[in-house]
Amino acid sequence: MTADVAVLGVGLHPWGKWGRGFVEYGAVAARAALADAGLEWRDIGSVVGANTVRGGYPGQVAGATFAKALGWQGARVTSVYAACASGAQAIAAARAQILAGLAEAVLVVGADAAPRGFFRPAGGERPEDPDWLRFRLLGATNPAYFGLYARRRMAVHGDTLEDFALVKVKNAASGALNPHARYRRRVTVEEVAASAVVADPLRLLDICATSDGGAALVLSSLEFAHRHGASEPVRIRAVSTVTPHYPSTVLDLPDIATDSAAAVEPPERSFRASIARAAYEEAGIGPEELSLAEVYDLSTALELQWYEDLGLCGEGEAAKLLREGATAPGGRIPVNASGGLASFGEAVPAQAIAQVCELTWQLRGEAGERQITGARVGITANQGLFGHGSSVIALR
Incomplete structure (x- = not known):
């Protein structure tokens, strides 16, 4: 069995400092990815959210949070956290579900509303970290x-x-x-x-800023992609x-x-x-x-x-x-x-x-x-x- 999965849809909420919540950024990106894939929300069998530690409890259960924002429709939900690698861990989880036959089409979403200035420790004392x-x-x-x-x-x-x-x-x-970049x-x-x-x-322009933003992917099995008209989709190998x-x-x-x-x-x-x-x-x-x-x-x-x-x-x-x-x-x-x-x-x-x-x-x-x-x-x-x-x- 091939280990490839198709990337049917992609979407971003532009990066910047918008002063709104991470859920809004993620929902905008998710809807853009669904539109790009040519799918309806009800076609999605699983939602994998990349967590944020700055969004309170909703940020720690991002999969369910984004599912709620888009409208609960019975999809399986997963939430993952790996700091800056959270998005890739979410992609890995979605891919595993597809290859295991647990879902044919999976929505992956990550979003953040970052503080001004540089990041500081969040989530309490962690002396082992x-x-x-x-x-x-x-x-x-x-x-x-x-x-x-x-x-x-x-x-x-x-x-x-x-x-x-x-x-x-x-x-x-x-x-x-x-057009999605913050600094243009x-x-x-x-x-x-x-x-x-x-x-x-390092000078100020050598270092990246902290930003608000959101990104989403619709991943699917190759069979699902072909049935929905994507004869040669981008594949994650x-x-x-x-x-x-x-x-x-x-x-x-x-x-x-x-x-x-x-x-x-x-x-x-x-x-x-x-x-x-x-x-x-x-x-x-x-x-x-x-x-x-x-x-x-x-x-x-x-x-x-x-x-x-x-x-x-x-x-x-x-x-x-x-x-x-x-x-x-x-x-x-x-x-x-x-x-x-x-x-x-x-x-x-x-x-x-x-x-x-x-x-x-x-x-x-x-x-x-x-x-x-x-x-x-x-x-x-x-x-x-x-x-x-x-x-x-x-x-x-």
Whole structure:
């Protein structure tokens, strides 16, 4: 049995700061996806919601919340949470239901109404959560974390501030062509350099904003798609939601600081590379077959890291790939043709779903001015808290 599922419909609520609730954003996106699929709400057999921790109890049972907003009609509901990977986990759950024969058509929805400024810990004390600890004990907000990562790339690979700025310039140019994007203005390297330092070496324009927004997909079995007139739909071939590969070690001393037992060999590959490899293996393809990629550019430096972790280039070669124009529209492997988070900002449960929306438009040839010529295979990639990561491969 094929593991492919069809993407029948896609929909977005534009990103921004709209001052309304996440349910409204998700319902708008869901109705757009249903219209794009040419289906009625009653045709949907299951609803999978990507949860938000900022929406109170309704946000924690997003599947039922969106089903209620659209009109209860007896569909099965599922709610999932994996922080920034929530949308991809929702896609994985929907795909599993379809392949198991539990539903023929599934609606996947994620939406968020984000606070102003940078994210802060939500949901109470979580002393077992490394991200909560870095916020509370170190005061290391997300931008501080991004800045440390950027410094590492500068030290290890020789990346420069101009390299980081060029990522923003590229993504802003694509975002300017995307009607769903929040920021639709081109920028220059000089403007990035002149923006305020947030977490050295990163400037304000190196870091993505927090946003409101919503995204939705209608997924189905291939048989259902063919019965409803989609002879050659975009197909999801792989969904990777693996944990990192890290060495195991047993700490059996009362004071690990006095002994080398705490020291271990570094992992054979990074967390993000583990995610990508699992997707490639499941899809039976390699990075050389990709037409485009949508990656999780929380910062400009992190986008460069994804180039290497997705196998688009060798280790330490990301800045060279960028400068050659390979990741720009018209290049060998365009990255973030949507404009990325640089142009959208984070609407956490929606963003992995929105990435698949972009792949779908591109693979259908419906991306308008930002269309990648001849796009046939695309990959998404993002990461969430606590070892959650995801990658989706779609093709046509």
